[in-house]
Structure formats: C-alpha cells, structure tokens
Amino acid sequence: WFEYSCPDALAIAGLVALFLFVHRFVDGIDVGGDAIAKWQFVRQWSYANEFSDARWDHHMARMGVHVVTWLVQKLFGTNWRSYYIGPMFMVALQLPFVYLLGKRFAGRLGGVLAALVVTYLPSVQLAVSQLLPDGFVGAYAVIGTYLLVRLKEAAPPRRLPWLLGLSFAAFVGYLAKETFFFFYPGFVVALWLARRSLRDVAI
Numbered sequence: 001w002f003e004y005s006c007p008d009a010l011a012i013a014g015l016v017a018l019f020l021f022v023h024r025f026v027d028g029i030d031v032g033g034d035a036i037a038k039w040q041f042v043r044q045w046s047y048a049n050e051f052s053d054a055r056w057d058h059h060m061a062r063m064g065v066h067v068v069t070w071l072v073q074k075l076f077g078t079n080w081r082s083y084y085i086g087p088m089f090m091v092a093l094q095l096p097f098v099y100l101l102g103k104r105f106a107g108r109l110g111g112v113l114a115a116l117v118v119t120y121l122p123s124v125q126l127a128v129s130q131l132l133p134d135g136f137v138g139a140y141a142v143i144g145t146y147l148l149v150r151l152k153e154a155a156p157p158r159r160l161p162w163l164l165g166l167s168f169a170a171f172v173g174y175l176a177k178e179t180f181f182f183f184y185p186g187f188v189v190a191l192w193l194a195r196r197s198l199r200d201v202a203i
Helices: 006-022 034-046 063-076 082-092 094-120 122-129 133-153 156-176 178-195 198-202
Strands: none
Touching (some): 006 082, 006 094, 063 133, 063 156, 094 122, 094 133, 133 156
16 A cells, blocks of 8 residues: 655654644534534444434434444544544544555655645635535545555556455545535546546446
8 A cells, every 4th residue: 555665754753743743732522513413423323312303414424433433442442532532533544545556656754745725725624524425525536546656657557456445435535525526527538547447437
C-alpha cells in the first residue's frame, strides 16, 4: 500500500502529529442536531433498544459513518470523550494518502504542502468536532483516488486488488453520504482513460 522509506514515514508521522496538535481543541458536541442523533442511534445497537422507536431517515442510513462509530464505541465506550475519536481519526486518515498523492505529483515538498492545506482548512475544525459525514466522505474519496493512481501504475497481474479496493472505497463513500455518487463519473472517466477496459469500469 505504501512505499516504505524513512523520510516518508517521518514526514507522515510529523504531519499527523501536527494535525492532532492543531485540532486538539474541538467544538462542543452539538446536542440538538444530526451529529448527536447519529451517536445515539449507534448506541442503540449495543443496548438492545427497540429500533421501531428510533428515528429513521437518510441520516440514520449512513452506514459508512455508523460502522466506524460502532467500532469506536466498542473499543472506547460510549462516553462523550469517545464521541470525538471517530471524526478525528477519519479526517487524520486522509493525511498519509494526501501526502503520498502530493509526493507523486510534485515531490515530497508537494506532499507536505498538500497535507498542510488539509490540516489548516477552516472546515476541517468542524469535521473533526462533530459526527458529520463530510470528514468520512473526504477520507473515502482521497483513499479511492490513491488506489486509482496505484492501479494505473501497477503491472497487469497486480491491478485487480487495487481495482477492488477502489470499488470498495467508492461504495463505502456512498454509504457515508449519498452525494458521494457525484464522485463516480470522475472515477469512471479516470479509470477508462487509464485502462480502456469496460470490465474494469464495470467492476
């Protein structure tokens, strides 16, 4: 998945550490909105609550967010501090992939600058502070883009795992938020230009 080298590992570790330091202070939980409703909805999975009484709408159908949230609750509990782990993790997960993409297109300096842009975007503070789908969608989109680039570079016998990974990232991205569907035409066109294969596009 990664090209292991000491400079890259140090750069990624430093960038993630900077990200966590910059975003160590988070906004308070929005107790009246969709973000806390998602958290409570996932809590019901572990407490055998009656799901017929739950609020069912498109927010509750976002399994690309809920499954990660459920894993966080299983590992770290359902207290208010655990609430921030999922969003923070998913947005921070973008940094290694953004760095590696930037490095491919413009060298290590390009990778560092790209990761710094993600770190200091004003909208990122909200994404790490609330259980909203945007940070999750961003992670799935960046990971999908990285897998697409690796697919393009891979030798023919090794392309299928990259293609399946891209397909999975795109599917889970849609499960995080329906508007991820608007990434699909870009992925399809890029894949066609890279491979000229209807089979690959269909997958």
